[in-house]
Amino acid sequence: MSCWDDEERAALLALLRARPENMTWSRIASDVADEGSARAVLERCGVPTLFEVDPSGFHDTKSEVESAKEEIAAWRSAEFDFITFRDHEYPKQLREVNQFPPFVFVRGTLVPGENAVSVVGSRDASKWALDTAADISAGLVGAGFTVLSGLASGIDTAAHNAALENGGRTVAVLGNGIRRVYPAANRELQERIVREGMVLSQFWPDSPPAKHTFPMRNATMSAYGIATIVVEAGEHSGARIQARTAVEHGRPVILLDSVARGTDWGAALRGQPGVFVADGPRAVVSTAERLVSGKQQVEQLLVTTSS
Template identity: 55%
Template sequence: MTDRWDDMERAALVALLRTRPAGLSWRELTREVESRQSALRLWEEHHPPGLFDEAAQTSALIEAQHDVVSWRELGFLTFMDDLYPSQLREIHDFPPVLFHLGELPAEEIGLAVVGSRQASDLGLHIARSVAAGLADRKITVISGLAKGIDVAAHTAALDSGGRTVAVIGTGVTRHYPTENRELQDRIAAEGLVISQFWPDSPPTKQSFPMRNAVMSGYGRATIVIEAGEHSGARIQARQAVAHGRPVILTDLVVRNNKWPSELIDRPGVYVASSTAEVIETAEHVASGPAQIDALLNAAADG
């Protein structure tokens, strides 16, 4: 972070991400900005006066400045801002920008509860029970606002008087799927909705795996309730392992799929045989590294 990080710097970062000079990816641009502690400096390096179309360059920067001002009411943060969630900075694929509706605390103890859109009645029951149990323990329930397991988890957390965070695969001004409009607005009012995409961005095939990575990074762990062989929850479980985040799998997902076999012997991956065991393991994980070590030692002794 830098004291010089202001709206001009934020606008330069937005302009860089939009124009991608030299074909640099967002991740590469983020690293370059971080190394310089300045987006404006990087912009000027790629756009020296007199060498390119200065009118187009100026237009891109001015447009970004206007957008940064208009985004204040949406809750706009860059990775260089002090209020950017510290837990997201811990992962290698953290988003360079973040939009949010609702309260974004400096620190948050939360676990992602994810699973299939085409969930079974048993899966939905487990999701509701787990989310309510986490809410009772003052642990934030994080999910992706998709139908099925996500909706069950969000709703149960709210109805239990707990906090929930929706990490969405569109911009924050969109509602997707449309049937979840009321729930999304309720979460924005009572909890938090966050997105790494421009505010009016539609859903795309790539946006949901990217959303899963942010969900994994924002939470201390991922709980997979029920997920098929090609589910986004399967992708998130793998991302969580790559992030060094614990993963809790229900025996329901382990029994019915082949993909968990790739993960169950990995450090930090737990299989729970009941809802009570899911919540107990989640409590250990939410308590921090010392409790995780104790859980691993107990499993080894058992």
């Protein structure tokens, strides 16, 4: 995968902004990946690359590409990094799944190939669940994992805080733009994660949180991590979406026994390939360690076979 120049980056942004023929972002990214060039797709789709005539007849409407170039130039001096899926820095684990984000914005330190495990669950969590999430995060840190979560209230907040308090690394995947903070109460936590870990967003920098952005965020968390742990979740929780998406991605899912027994969706997932049930923090961490050990053995076998 080659590192793009700003002409290609601008062409990609122009495509995403214009969405020719109502193409989804995933379809655009897929077409660009197949073509190997955003500019080629841009030209094929007929998105204006110079100037277009505005309704009043004046030729002063800036092209999508020129606007994108200006945005990219401004982002160079911002406090975040802009990375497209064709850049070397783009997390390779995101490219392993369908519907990967065409770009990400990052604050903090990006660690290539890290073993991150999602710890997710209800915003309105019980005290037991908050304590359990904290214990799981502490155990994951002790086992050398990065704790991954979505910076939401409840389970996410407990997971991030426990990772930091135990001297570990944590990554927050946002459901809003990188310049935004949601919820507002987590402003200080978000800044601490920037200093000691990483914050990642797949949305335009000033985008507010919205109903449709959180399922997209959950899919990205599933892809970024090597496994998803669901601590506590209701029938309509976003954690349910992430668990189902992780199964589609071929990523392992670890459900607390109370989730597997106490929800219809948890019961439906139980027994599916790659879905594990654990009865407490120690069992969860032990399962995660076995999963990463098995993954490393498979990778080593592939290397040996191909050499």
